[in-house]
Protein backbone atom coordinates (compact mmCIF):
# COMPACT_ATOMS: atom_id res chain seq x y z
CA UNK A 1 0.00 0.00 0.00
CA UNK A 2 1.12 3.50 -0.78
CA UNK A 3 2.29 5.67 2.10
CA UNK A 4 2.67 9.42 2.05
CA UNK A 5 4.17 11.98 4.39
CA UNK A 6 2.16 15.00 5.43
CA UNK A 7 3.70 18.43 5.98
CA UNK A 8 3.04 17.96 9.73
CA UNK A 9 5.47 15.02 9.75
CA UNK A 10 2.84 12.29 10.06
CA UNK A 11 2.93 9.28 7.77
CA UNK A 12 -0.35 8.13 6.23
CA UNK A 13 -1.37 4.97 4.43
CA UNK A 14 -3.48 5.63 1.36
CA UNK A 15 -6.42 3.22 1.60
CA UNK A 16 -8.47 4.46 -1.32
CA UNK A 17 -8.84 7.28 -3.81
CA UNK A 18 -11.83 8.48 -5.72
CA UNK A 19 -11.86 11.68 -7.75
CA UNK A 20 -10.96 14.55 -5.43
CA UNK A 21 -11.23 12.43 -2.29
CA UNK A 22 -8.61 10.27 -0.61
CA UNK A 23 -9.09 7.89 2.27
CA UNK A 24 -6.07 7.90 4.59
CA UNK A 25 -4.96 6.20 7.79
CA UNK A 26 -2.45 7.86 10.12
CA UNK A 27 0.06 5.29 11.31
CA UNK A 28 1.01 7.22 14.46
CA UNK A 29 -2.37 8.40 15.78
CA UNK A 30 -4.52 5.64 14.28
CA UNK A 31 -6.87 8.31 12.93
CA UNK A 32 -8.64 7.99 9.60
CA UNK A 33 -8.87 10.98 7.28
CA UNK A 34 -11.18 11.63 4.35
CA UNK A 35 -9.11 14.24 2.56
CA UNK A 36 -10.27 16.54 -0.19
CA UNK A 37 -7.76 17.43 -2.90
CA UNK A 38 -4.63 15.68 -1.73
CA UNK A 39 -1.64 17.17 -3.52
CA UNK A 40 2.14 17.26 -3.37
CA UNK A 41 3.45 20.50 -1.91
CA UNK A 42 7.15 19.74 -1.65
CA UNK A 43 9.53 16.87 -2.27
CA UNK A 44 7.54 13.82 -1.17
CA UNK A 45 5.41 15.97 1.12
CA UNK A 46 1.66 16.04 0.77
CA UNK A 47 -1.15 18.23 2.05
CA UNK A 48 -4.89 18.47 1.49
CA UNK A 49 -7.32 21.36 1.23
CA UNK A 50 -9.86 19.98 3.65
CA UNK A 51 -9.96 16.92 5.89
CA UNK A 52 -12.58 15.04 7.88
CA UNK A 53 -11.04 13.14 10.79
CA UNK A 54 -12.31 9.96 12.41
CA UNK A 55 -11.22 7.52 15.11
CA UNK A 56 -13.47 4.75 13.82
CA UNK A 57 -12.86 3.05 10.49
CA UNK A 58 -16.58 2.58 9.86
CA UNK A 59 -17.43 6.26 10.39
CA UNK A 60 -14.60 7.31 8.11
CA UNK A 61 -15.68 4.76 5.53
CA UNK A 62 -19.24 6.02 5.66
CA UNK A 63 -18.05 9.60 5.12
CA UNK A 64 -15.83 8.58 2.20
CA UNK A 65 -18.68 6.68 0.55
CA UNK A 66 -21.04 9.67 0.93
CA UNK A 67 -18.48 12.10 -0.46
CA UNK A 68 -17.86 9.85 -3.46
CA UNK A 69 -21.57 9.42 -4.08
CA UNK A 70 -22.07 13.20 -3.90
CA UNK A 71 -19.27 13.66 -6.41
CA UNK A 72 -20.92 11.12 -8.73
CA UNK A 73 -24.27 12.87 -8.56
CA UNK A 74 -22.70 16.18 -9.43
CA UNK A 75 -20.93 14.47 -12.33
CA UNK A 76 -24.24 13.38 -13.82
CA UNK A 77 -25.46 10.13 -15.29
CA UNK A 78 -22.33 9.50 -17.32
CA UNK A 79 -20.53 8.45 -14.15
CA UNK A 80 -23.01 5.70 -13.41
CA UNK A 81 -21.22 2.39 -13.10
CA UNK A 82 -17.99 4.37 -12.90
CA UNK A 83 -14.97 3.48 -10.81
CA UNK A 84 -16.16 6.01 -8.21
CA UNK A 85 -19.52 4.41 -7.88
CA UNK A 86 -18.26 0.84 -7.83
CA UNK A 87 -15.53 1.60 -5.32
CA UNK A 88 -17.97 3.42 -3.05
CA UNK A 89 -20.38 0.49 -3.31
CA UNK A 90 -17.64 -1.99 -2.47
CA UNK A 91 -16.63 0.01 0.60
CA UNK A 92 -20.25 0.07 1.70
CA UNK A 93 -20.41 -3.69 1.21
CA UNK A 94 -17.30 -4.07 3.40
CA UNK A 95 -18.86 -1.89 6.12
CA UNK A 96 -22.05 -3.92 6.07
CA UNK A 97 -20.07 -7.12 6.10
CA UNK A 98 -18.14 -6.04 9.19
CA UNK A 99 -21.36 -5.11 11.01
CA UNK A 100 -22.91 -8.53 10.44
CA UNK A 101 -19.84 -10.66 11.11
CA UNK A 102 -18.66 -9.37 14.49
CA UNK A 103 -19.62 -12.49 16.45
CA UNK A 104 -17.18 -15.33 17.08
CA UNK A 105 -19.34 -17.73 15.09
CA UNK A 106 -17.99 -16.01 11.95
CA UNK A 107 -14.41 -16.59 13.10
CA UNK A 108 -12.03 -16.87 10.17
CA UNK A 109 -14.46 -15.70 7.50
CA UNK A 110 -13.49 -13.05 4.97
CA UNK A 111 -15.55 -10.73 2.78
CA UNK A 112 -15.37 -11.15 -1.01
CA UNK A 113 -12.30 -9.67 -2.63
CA UNK A 114 -12.97 -6.71 -4.96
CA UNK A 115 -12.77 -8.71 -8.21
CA UNK A 116 -15.24 -11.35 -7.03
CA UNK A 117 -17.61 -8.75 -5.63
CA UNK A 118 -17.46 -6.71 -8.84
CA UNK A 119 -18.10 -9.74 -11.03
CA UNK A 120 -21.13 -10.61 -8.92
CA UNK A 121 -22.37 -7.01 -9.11
CA UNK A 122 -22.00 -6.68 -12.90
CA UNK A 123 -24.01 -9.48 -14.44
CA UNK A 124 -25.03 -8.16 -17.82
CA UNK A 125 -24.93 -9.98 -21.12
CA UNK A 126 -22.11 -8.73 -23.32
CA UNK A 127 -20.60 -6.50 -20.61
CA UNK A 128 -17.17 -7.18 -19.14
CA UNK A 129 -17.70 -7.73 -15.38
CA UNK A 130 -14.27 -6.31 -14.67
CA UNK A 131 -14.25 -2.96 -16.50
CA UNK A 132 -17.94 -2.51 -17.41
CA UNK A 133 -17.28 -2.02 -21.15
CA UNK A 134 -19.21 -3.76 -23.91
CA UNK A 135 -16.03 -4.90 -25.57
CA UNK A 136 -16.16 -8.69 -25.31
CA UNK A 137 -14.64 -10.75 -28.08
CA UNK A 138 -16.25 -14.22 -28.19
CA UNK A 139 -14.35 -17.31 -29.09
CA UNK A 140 -16.80 -20.02 -30.11
CA UNK A 141 -19.01 -21.82 -27.65
CA UNK A 142 -19.59 -25.29 -26.28
CA UNK A 143 -22.05 -27.27 -24.22
CA UNK A 144 -20.70 -27.77 -20.70
CA UNK A 145 -22.96 -29.90 -18.51
CA UNK A 146 -26.39 -28.26 -18.88
CA UNK A 147 -24.98 -24.86 -19.94
CA UNK A 148 -23.98 -23.41 -23.24
CA UNK A 149 -20.74 -21.56 -22.56
CA UNK A 150 -18.95 -18.90 -24.59
CA UNK A 151 -15.36 -17.95 -23.83
CA UNK A 152 -14.60 -14.26 -24.06
CA UNK A 153 -11.68 -11.87 -23.90
CA UNK A 154 -12.26 -8.21 -23.05
CA UNK A 155 -10.78 -5.96 -25.74
CA UNK A 156 -10.66 -3.09 -23.26
CA UNK A 157 -9.01 -4.52 -20.13
CA UNK A 158 -7.75 -7.92 -21.27
CA UNK A 159 -9.83 -9.91 -18.77
CA UNK A 160 -10.90 -13.39 -19.84
CA UNK A 161 -14.08 -15.15 -18.77
CA UNK A 162 -17.05 -17.24 -19.75
CA UNK A 163 -20.65 -16.33 -20.49
CA UNK A 164 -23.07 -19.04 -19.41
CA UNK A 165 -26.51 -19.74 -20.88
CA UNK A 166 -28.68 -22.33 -19.28
CA UNK A 167 -30.43 -24.84 -21.52
CA UNK A 168 -33.88 -25.82 -20.36
CA UNK A 169 -36.34 -28.28 -21.85
CA UNK A 170 -39.06 -26.51 -23.87
CA UNK A 171 -40.92 -29.02 -26.06
CA UNK A 172 -40.65 -31.90 -28.49
CA UNK A 173 -41.25 -31.42 -32.22
CA UNK A 174 -41.36 -34.23 -34.75
CA UNK A 175 -39.32 -34.30 -37.91
CA UNK A 176 -41.45 -34.05 -41.10
CA UNK A 177 -40.89 -37.69 -41.98
CA UNK A 178 -42.24 -38.84 -38.60
CA UNK A 179 -45.54 -36.92 -38.62
CA UNK A 180 -48.67 -39.00 -38.28
CA UNK A 181 -46.90 -42.34 -38.56
CA UNK A 182 -47.80 -44.79 -35.81
CA UNK A 183 -45.61 -47.83 -35.44
Ligand SMILES: [Zn+2]
Pocket residue numbers: 128129130131132133154155156157158159
Ligand atom coordinates in the same frame (compact mmCIF):
# COMPACT_ATOMS: atom_id res chain seq x y z
ZN1 LIG B 1 -12.94 -5.48 -19.46
